[in-house]
Amino acid sequence: MAEAVIGESRHAPGGGRMSVGQIERELGRLRTNDDGTLALRSSVLNLIVVTDEESAPEIADSVSKLAGRHPARALVFISDPEGESNVDIGLSAFCHARGGGGSQVCAEQVTIHAEGPPAMHLESLAGPLLIPDLPVYLWYPGEFSPSSPGFAAMADLADRIIVDSAASESHEACLREIAALVEDPEMPAIGDLQWVGLSPWRSLLADTFGAPERAGDLEKIGRSEVLYAPGGENRALLLVGWLASTLGWKPVSASRDGEGQKKIEFSGTSGDISVVLSPDSPDARLRRIRLYSEEYSFQVSRHRELSDVRTTVMRGDELLAERTVHLGAFDLGVLVGEELHYRGRDETYEGSLRAAVEILDL
Amino acid sequence: MADTQVLQNILRDEQRLPRVPEPGVMVIFGASGDLTARKLVPALYDLAAQRRLPLEFAVVGISRTQMSHEEYRGKLRKALEEHRSGEVSGDVWESFAGGIFYLPGDSKKAETYEGLQELLKRLDRERGTQGNRAFYLASSPSLFPAIVENLGEAGLNEGDDGGWSRLVVEKPFGRDLGSARELNAELQRYFDETQIYRIDHYLGKETVQNILALRFANGIFEPVWNQHYVDHVQITVAEDLGVGTRGAFYEEAGALRDIVQNHVMQVLCLTAMEPPVAFDAESVREEKVKVLKAVRPIPEDEVEDYAVRGQYERGWVWGEEVPGYHEEENVDTESVTETYVALKVFVDNWRWARVPFYIRAGKRLPKKATEVAIQFHASPHTPFARDDTEGLAPNVLVVRVQPQEGLSLKIGAKVPGTGFEVSSVNMDLLYGTAFLEEAPDAYQRLLLDLMLGDPTLFIRADEAEGSWKILDTVMRHWAQKREVSFYQAGTWGPEEAEDLLERDGREWRRP
Secondary structure (H helix, E strand, O other), X not given: OOOOEEEEEEEOOOOOOOOHHHHHHHHHHHOEOOOOOEOEEOOOEEEEEEEOOOOHHHHHHHHHHHHHHXXXXXXXXXXXXXXXXXXXXXXXXXXXXXXXXXXXXXEEEEEEEEEOHXXXXXXXHHHHHOOOOOOEEEEOOOOOOOOOHHHHHHHHHOXXXXXXXXXXXXXXXXXXXXHHHHHOOOOOEEEEHHHHOOHHHHXXXXXXXXXXXXXXXXXXXXXXXXXXXXXXXXXXXXXXXXXXXXXXOEEEEEEEOOOOOEEEEEEEOOXXXXXXXXXXXXXXXXXXXXXXXXXXXXXXXXXXXXXXXXXXXXXXXXXXEEEEEEOOOOOHHHHHHHHOOOOOOOHHHHHHHHHHHXXXXX | OXXXXXXXXXXXXXXXXXXXXXXXXXXXXXXXXXXXXXHHHHHHHHHHHOOOOXXXXXXXXXXXXXXXXXXHHHHHHHHHHHHOOOOOOHHHHHHHHOOEEEEEOOOOOHHHHHHHHHHHHHHHHHHOOOOOEEEEXXXXXXXXXXXXXXXXXXXXXXXXXXXXXXXXXXXXXXXXXXXXXXXXHHHHHHOOHHHEEEEOHHHHOHHHHHHXXXXXXXXXXXXXXXXXXEEEEEXXXXXXXXXXHHHHHHHHHHHHHHHHHHHHHHHHHHHHOOOOOOOOHHHHHHHHHHHHHHEOOOOHHHHHHHEEXXXXXXXXXXXXXXXXXXXXXXXOOOOOOOOEEEEEEEEOOOOOOOOEEEEEEEOOOOOOEEEEEEEEOOOOOOOOOHHHHOEOOOOEEEXXXXXXXXXXXXXXXXXXXXXXXXXXXXXXXEHHHHOOOOOOOHHHHHHHHHHHOOOOOOEOHHHHHHHHHXXXXXXXXXXXXXXXXXXXXXXXXXXXXXXXXXXXOOOOOOO
């Protein structure tokens, strides 16, 4: 077992507008321990976050937690283009020692309030503060506007952009915007936190076809049901998009009933497939997915303990296989942390996203 | 079959989803033993909880104790709580435990295997384990030949209905070259070498694997990793603990068999090997075997010049007075079993010609430390005045395996001031500060590799024999001479070990 990581937040006094040189000097000072020794700086990446005043405390908290797993220089922009022209900079460091002893190691955070015109040119503030030779991740935790000039300039700095397609009120529009970004050759790789949250579901669903005698049933799926919570629409759509793009289902038609249930018809290599997406209780973004072939039903569903998930394979009423495992923690920091593992394009995600947008286009 | 295989891969065919093994059963011989309770079951539980095992997975424990499946599950649950930190989720455990079965029986008797065959067929039917079996020999090594023979005679050396059958063997792989060859012959009589997984948990450690990453993922080290630049190499595996309750075992083994033949030889191989063409089982193991073959045999009449045997006496470790080896439980008061070994070996190949590898491993040393130190030649000429370079030592690159895993490079730097005084400073990188994620337990990694059928981090027969061969003359000489040098607990070994390096004009590092 790894030793415990004991952390300490250090903040620089003052703030206001500072030069790049002043910021670097102050960050160096923050790493000075009480006994005069200098803590190490450890960085494996640059993380730029663009958020607003309201979300800032939660985001700052997630970023400081991320420092434990992905030591980074984090630049957190709190941006308000509507205000009067102003830039205010705060500096902090999250320092930790393993097991309470040994060398202190610090990850740095620069928080920049940009109001008025400077908020339209965040790239001019971010660029000079990036640590050279390390990858740059650009994270928009909330709504983002890809058509704004500021977005393109920030994207230019980044190796990967992390967005959350559930953060926008119009989840359909958001998914389409991300799909457009993915097709733009000028854009770096894109990651969506809703897709990251699907990983264990996809893995568990794949497990149900692990037995060779059932693998052939992937071609014989005729029906599927997905239960999701409000806010989980895009996650559910991406899950269905993944199945469609992987299994070669072509969307044919879609309809919605009065209770918000969406029915999608696909044509597959061995017949038609009908998928029903139904809104469910709000306690879990995804509640359940069930696939039916001629002979079997395959199900992954949240357990009564929401941290666990239960997988079953049935033949009629006969339970063939059953298992309960941890779904894992899925707070914001964990989801972003997962994305920070990847730099390149995720073709499976892109294929699933395209299929999800095709469903929306029906 | 081929079609379904392709279909099976469709949902898994991407990098972001973890690799999950095919359905299968793990059969553990020595099911009520220490290894099963401390390592195997916690590792399997964690793998299951983290969704790394297939849906159709079962564990069968075999030992002589009479127990029901339910009693065995209860025993393992207790062991899990005792030996694994972190909470055990009730529902996850119940789900995992549903796949645990117990078979009481004498592993020397054929009827046990009839019962096993029956149970495995039942599991194939009821739990879909597909005829795939891994047999884990966690029992006493003296039972290995009987178990293997019985498995073979019962036809369990082949998976059922097109499935696979694998055999996992825990160290020690024999007691010497002769018995290792015998054991390998026994194993290979019934199992093909590709089915045999000899486990040395050291290779499952992230930090040991990091030696390969350091060497072969970085362009700057490999060009200097040879006799042109390296003066000598020191490999240290130090423990601060004594033999504790393992006195009886240790009396039979000693440090050479317990640590050097396996762990240290593996570290030597990883340090000295040529770059493998690929990180796959055959490429990596082929290169390791070449190192073992290149190690110069120690002539029996020169063992004293190359090997030191030590035993700890009463002393002080970390502020506590500790007993000498002779005072330990189940240890003969006249015992000459070594608790410390120092060796000088040469790897006679183009890369390492004339570069000594100094190896030391021991118990009751001042601290726990495992490291490989590459000491480079001193700079051929220094333009600075002799007085100014007094604090300057040759460059040393230290790969620390534990604790504080990381790298340290000793370099010369100018001391601030108006003169040109140059002194050595250490540049440290702690892996833990760059990657804080919890590394998986070594057994978790190896059990998963076993189920996935990847033997890269397991020992091949010729590797096991090769490392015994290097030590064979030393063991024979020590067995005849029956003498041991003493060192006080809490010191870095006997004086003779210091002499071993001093004769070459060198000295041991302080880890």
